[in-house]
Amino acid sequence: MALPIFKSPFIRNIRRRPLSVIVPISVILVIYYLFFSAPSVSTKTTPKYNYNKISKGWFAKNRDSVILQNLPKNHISHYDLNKLTNSPDALAQQEEVLLLTPMSKFVPEYWNNINALTYDHSLITLGFILPRNTDGEVALKALESSIKDLQSKNKLNYKKIVILRQDSNSLESQKEQDRHALSVQKERRGMMALARNSLVFTALSPDHSWVLWLDADIVETPPTLIQDLTIHNKPVLSANVYQKFINKETNQEEIRPYDFNNWVESDEGLAIAANMADDEIIVEGYSQIATYRPLMAHFYDPNGDVSTEMPLDGVGGGAVLVKADVHRDGAMFPSFPFYHLIETEGFAKMAKRLGYEVFGLPNYLVYHYNE
Amino acid sequence: MALPIFKSPFIRNIRRRPLSVIVPISVILVIYYLFFSAPSVSTKTTPKYNYNKISKGWFAKNRDSVILQNLPKNHISHYDLNKLTNSPDALAQQEEVLLLTPMSKFVPEYWNNINALTYDHSLITLGFILPRNTDGEVALKALESSIKDLQSKNKLNYKKIVILRQDSNSLESQKEQDRHALSVQKERRGMMALARNSLVFTALSPDHSWVLWLDADIVETPPTLIQDLTIHNKPVLSANVYQKFINKETNQEEIRPYDFNNWVESDEGLAIAANMADDEIIVEGYSQIATYRPLMAHFYDPNGDVSTEMPLDGVGGGAVLVKADVHRDGAMFPSFPFYHLIETEGFAKMAKRLGYEVFGLPNYLVYHYNE
Structure with missing residues (x-):
């Protein structure tokens, strides 16, 4: 009063x-x-x-x-x-985007990067899933604090933010060297697949046209990332994930390929799969399994057209745009061997089995955190 | 005023x-x-x-x-x-149920039957998906009219009702004899699988503990259906679908088995699958494919305990209760051959690949419409 x-x-x-x-x-x-x-769940009214x-x-x-x-x-x-439309002119058509990130670590550069995206934030719903372990607790606190910080500056304009805690046991350790050991890949990526499925099938709503999978350690993308990917109007489209590092000899910043899960199937890969036991998986990027698959990471041409497309058979989850209808049709991330593939690579195979095409942009780079 | x-x-x-x-x-x-x-999707604010x-x-x-x-x-x-819990005492625990029905025809007895279910309706969300064809138009009008009718009597107490129109081309004809021709089964059930996936992955929300798949032509179940199924606390549990008919010789009402998609895998079934081309499917219940699989339909014992459980490898979609987490983990209805299975039968296989057990209740009958 x-x-x-x-x-x-x-x-x-x-x-x-x-x-x-x-x-x-x-x-x-x-x-x-x-x-x-x-x-309230307990209401009787x-x-x-x-x-x-x-x-x-x-x-x-x-x-x-x-x-x-x-x-x-x-x-x-x-x-x-x-x-619902999917159009090359997504922003003008006011198409809604669900931006999904499984997060076991909060990387401030990731957060700053998505907040700098120029696609209308009121058309973007953010979805996070965090593991139920110590890492997840720490990441959750940092994420919440960053959201509040942005909100206090009146800059939080997303349509909605959904934060999930994983409903299954999470692997305790996610350190760089542990994560990449081939022996733990099957278990780790199986858990990651379940997290991705819970996230997309809980957060996907009828008004989403696009789902953008962006890993929590992607720290740098063009601010026009969503426009740049939607303009291709592909069912599944993966950016090329590189990493910046300091070359110790020259002391200069250079870039190197990081994600080797964007690939084209090879005769060798098919032959290996054909001779595998039912429950064995092929994980790309390990010398123990020589598939000779052409990897998109190696197709980067610094002088090439950034909009060059290449058909892919496997994708990594670093930065992948998916038409929401592909997920609605049932494309999920298999936590079990699916054509001897799991997680994002199995997802690409499943999208193809559902009749969709999968592409990558070899010259369109996004950058992974350098731990 | x-x-x-x-x-x-x-x-x-x-x-x-x-x-x-x-x-x-x-x-x-x-x-x-x-x-x-x-x-509003077009808002700029x-x-x-x-x-x-x-x-x-x-x-x-x-x-x-x-x-x-x-x-x-x-x-x-x-x-x-x-x-979120799944408990044998679902109603007392106020666990929410998502009741899903793909509907190409509105059968009043189906509607009356679900409205007579004694599980607290305020804990039930109804989800329908209707094909984009003439049948779908007619069914939609009848469904809407029935909803309004119930509402006008102040008897519409469901938590929410979600009505989807299928986003893909639907088969025009769904007449009984057409539907069951083996030659159209692959296409028909592939379409049905896509409809089921769109429905569950659009309607599933974070507060659902259970998903009950109930076909639009299931016209009679015990009013305690949800309590009777949840009490078993199984990841996937199928009722036995029978049909009532008038025996023309005796002029008496009798019952006969109707849904043959609830089955246990057999050596013959596995052998047939092993010799099939990659994209061939086995559809149960056709003499052309003799799998000798034990079918739950034949295990009904009128004097048996209604709570008798049997492990299954394939399920039909007539009346199947699924823990919501099974779908959240990614269990979907393959529209493509998955271990030579599609739709609900492929779903059972996928649930098993995700580590869940599948059961049926041979002595627990629900009844299919007699066209």
């Missing part, structure tokens, strides 16, 4: 005619109670529902609109998935 | 001191505008967000509660998937 407007006539009026104030305020409180009381027919216009020609009615007190939601 | 309470002193007061009414009403309108304006830390209590011992904060103006949602 500190507003000047309430000062004298209003207060005096309350004293003389309390009903004239109590009634409207009660209405506010009732509305607030009806609509804003937090949904069975609310009434409004039914509004909103299906008219389904066959109108505005193909880029989603019919969506998902408000409190209107519990009947119609979604016409055909009205 | 028809409320008696507003009648005399209030109206008179407006005339004398309009501000005392206009200010509170403006507050209501501003609140309403801020919180209830429909989310970037709303501000409130950030409330709600993670405290995550490690409290109430394992059956979901921390959930998903209100308008609070766009940061924390979900702790570990807090």
Whole structure:
């Protein structure tokens, strides 16, 4: 009641005619109670529902609109998935993007990089899944603190942020050398696959046109990353993940290939798979398994066109744009050997089995954190 | 303003001191505008967000509660998937159920049957997906009309109803004889698999503990269906689908097995699969493919215990209860041959590859519509 407007006539009026104030305020409180009381799993009340027919216009020609009615007190939601578009001009078409990151470590450069993305943040939903271990606790605190920090500066404009804790046991250690040991790859990547599946199938909503998988250790991308990838309008499209480092001899910053999971299948790879036991997997990038697969990491041409595309058979998860319908059709990250592939590489195979094409951009670089 | 309470002193007061009414009403309108304006894909506004830390209590011992904060103006949602329970006493634990039905025909008996389910409807979300063809149009109208009818009687108490239109081309004809021709099974069931995937991965939310797949032509189940299935606390559990019919000789109502997709793998089945080309599929229940698989349909014992369980390797989709985490881990309905299986049978195989067990209840009958 500190507003000047309430000062004298209003207060005096309350004293003389309390009903004239109590009634409207009660209405506010009732509305607030009806609509804003937090949904509680243990509530026994069975609310009434409004039914509004909103299906008219389904066959109108505005193909880029989603019919969506998902408000409190209107519990009947119609979604016409055909009205969702994927277009090369995603931003102009106001297409919504779900940006997904499994996070076991909070890297400030990752956070700063996504906040610098120039795609309209109000069209972006962020989704994170963090492991249930000490690393996850630390990362969660840092992530929450960074969100609050951005919010305090009035710069938090994402449509929504979803934070999940992993529902399965997580591997305790995720140190660089441990993570890359071939022997732990199968278990580690199986866990990662389950985390990715929980994340996408929990966070995916009917209004998302695109899913951008961006690993928590991708610290530098062009700020136009989403526009640059959507313009290709491919079902699955992977950027080329490199790493910056200081060459100790020259003391100069140089770049080197980092992610070897973007590859084209080879005769050798197929032959190895054909002779494997059912539950064995091929993991690319290890000398123990010589697949001779052409790796996108090696196709980078610093003088080449950044928009050059190459068809791929396997992808890494570093920076991959996926049409949401590919996931809706059921493309998931196998935690089990799927054509002797798991996780992101198995996902690429599954997308292909669902009839989608997979591509990569060898000259479009994003950079991995240098631990 | 028809409320008696507003009648005399209030109206008179407006005339004398309009501000005392206009200010509170403006507050209501501003609140309403801020919180209830429909989310529009084409909006350019970037709303501000409130950030409330709600993670405290995550490690409290109430394992059956979901921390959930998903209100308008609070766009940061924390979900702790570990807090979701699956228990044999699902109703007492207030566990939420997502009841999913792909629907190409609206069968009133199906609708009446689910409305008679005794599981607390406020814990049930209904999800439907309808094909984009003439059948789908007709079914949609009938479904909407039935929902409105129930609502007008104040009997619509479901937590939420989600209606999707299929985003892919649907098969035009779904007549009984067409549907069952072996030659169209692969295509038909591939389409059905995509519909099921779109439905579950769009409708599944973080507060669902269970997913109940119930086909649109299941017209009779015990009203305690959900309690009866959840009490077994299995990752995947299929009821036995029978059909009632009039025996023309005796003129008596009898029952006969209907769904042959609930089966146990056989040596013959494995041998057939081993000799198949990569993209061939086995569809159970056709004399052309003699798998000699033990079919749950034939294990029904009218004098047996209804709670008898049997392990299965394939399931039909008629009435199957699935723990939501099985889907979250990525279990989907393959539209492509997966171990030479597709759709619900491929789903059972995928659940097993993800490490889950699959069971059936041979003596627990539900009934299929008799066309």
